Amino acid sequence: QSVLTQPPSVSAAPGQKVTISCSGSSSNIGNNYVSWYQQLPGTAPNLLIYANNKRPSGIPDRFSGSRSGTSATLDITGLQTGDEADYYCGTWDSSLSTYVFGTGTKVTV
Amino acid sequence: EVQLLESGGGFVQPGGSLRLSCAASGFTFSSYAMSWVRQAPGRGLDWVSAISGSASNTYYADSVKGRFTISRDNSNSTLYLQMNSLRAEDTAIYYCVKGYTYTIDYWGQGSLVTVSS
Numbered sequence: 001q002s003v004l005t006q007p008p009s010v011s012a013a014p015g016q017k018v019t020i021s022c023s024g025s026s027s028n029i030g031n032n033y034v035s036w037y038q039q040l041p042g043t044a045p046n047l048l049i050y051a052n053n054k055r056p057s058g059i060p061d062r063f064s065g066s067r068s069g070t071s072a073t074l075d076i077t078g079l080q081t082g083d084e085a086d087y088y089c090g091t092w093d094s095s096l097s098t099y100v101f102g103t104g105t106k107v108t109v
Numbered sequence: 110e111v112q113l114l115e116s117g118g119g120f121v122q123p124g125g126s127l128r129l130s131c132a133a134s135g136f137t138f139s140s141y142a143m144s145w146v147r148q149a150p151g152r153g154l155d156w157v158s159a160i161s162g163s164a165s166n167t168y169y170a171d172s173v174k175g176r177f178t179i180s181r182d183n184s185n186s187t188l189y190l191q192m193n194s195l196r197a198e199d200t201a202i203y204y205c206v207k208g209y210t211y212t213i214d215y216w217g218q219g220s221l222v223t224v225s226s
Contacts, residue, residue, distance in 0.1 A: 002153065035212040037154075044204055044219050045154065050212040088154055092210040098170060099144065099209060101154040 003028060004089055004102035011108035016079050020105045022072040022089035028100055032092040034072040036065055037101075039086045048087070049074065079109050111135040111215045113205045118220030125195050129220055131188040131205030138186035139163070142209035145179065145190050147201035148219075155201070158190065159209040168209075173199075195224045 005023045012018045022034065036049035047056055049065035052072065064075045072089055089102035117129040129145070144159040158179040159168045167179050178191040188205055205217040 033211060037213070044216040046216065047212065047214050050214065056214065090154070090213065097168065099156040099159070099213070101146075101156065104153040 002103045003093060003096070003100050004091070006087075006089060006102040006105045008103070009106045009108065012079050014079055014081060014109055017075060017077045018079060018107060020074040020076075020087055020089075020107070022074070022102045024070050024072075024091065024100075026070055027095035028070075028091045028093040029067060029072055029089075030070040031094060034065065034067050034089055034091045036063075036072075036074045037088045037090060039088065041085065045088065076107070079107075081109050083107060084109050111207065113207065113215060113217035115203065115205045115217045115220035118203065118222045120223045120225070121195055122226055123196060123224055125224070126191070126193045127195065127222060129190040129192070129203055129205075129222075131190075131217055133186045133188065133205075133207070136207070138181075139183035141207055143181060143188045144206045144209050144213065145188075146204045146206050146213070146216075147199075147222075148204070149198075149201040152201075157203070160188070192222070195222075197224050200224045 010018045033051045037045040038048045039045040052067040053065045062078045066073050087105045093100045112134045114132045145157040147155050160179045164181050176194045180189045202219040204219045206213045207215040
């Protein structure tokens with residue numbers, strides 16, 4: 001049972017934008033860095049965003065992250081069919097002393 | 110290039126044991142905390158355990174505490190997960206990952222563990 005809540009699914013047409021929310025609390029998102037992970041069908045997850053809004057090398061700027069209070073957001077612009085995947089937020093939870101993941105969001109293009 | 114290669118998964122009966130290994134390369138292994146994350150079939154991601162770079166500190170999810178043991182061999186850049194008293198609910202793909210509290214920046218390809226009678 002995850003402490004971070006995401007919408008189960010979002011969808012949009014190619015070229016459009018989607019926004020994925022991740023809701024937590026002061027013990028996790030509110031006071032710790034948020035990461036986002038993309039899991040393409042049948043593959044291992046891959047780091048998309050770290051430290052709330054930083055992209056690892058090789059990640060296109062169509063992907064952007066932000067944090068406000070106890071929530072975080074992942075925006076994907078210029079949607080492509082190759083973006084169809086499950087997306088997870090993740091962060092450290094200071095109260096639980098564990099790393100926690102969001103419930104996951106399936107993006108359909 | 111960072112590579113994490115898991116091995117040791119398989120089929121085991123409830124109450125049995127398995128040991129997962131993860132061979133790491135492409136970075137200074139001893140300098141980084143490492144973790145195991147699992148994903149049950151059709152489900153989300155679930156952090157299992159972590160170990161500091163020096164192996165002096167280990168951390169476990171409540172669901173595996175007392176049954177699983179994480180360890181590492183820095184001389185051979187290898188991470189381990191000893192899993193005892195396995196239950197059906199431990200059935201999952203187990204990913205070896207680099208990182209812990211700050212972020213998880215690299216993932217292995219995963220090793221499937223199936224617990225069934």
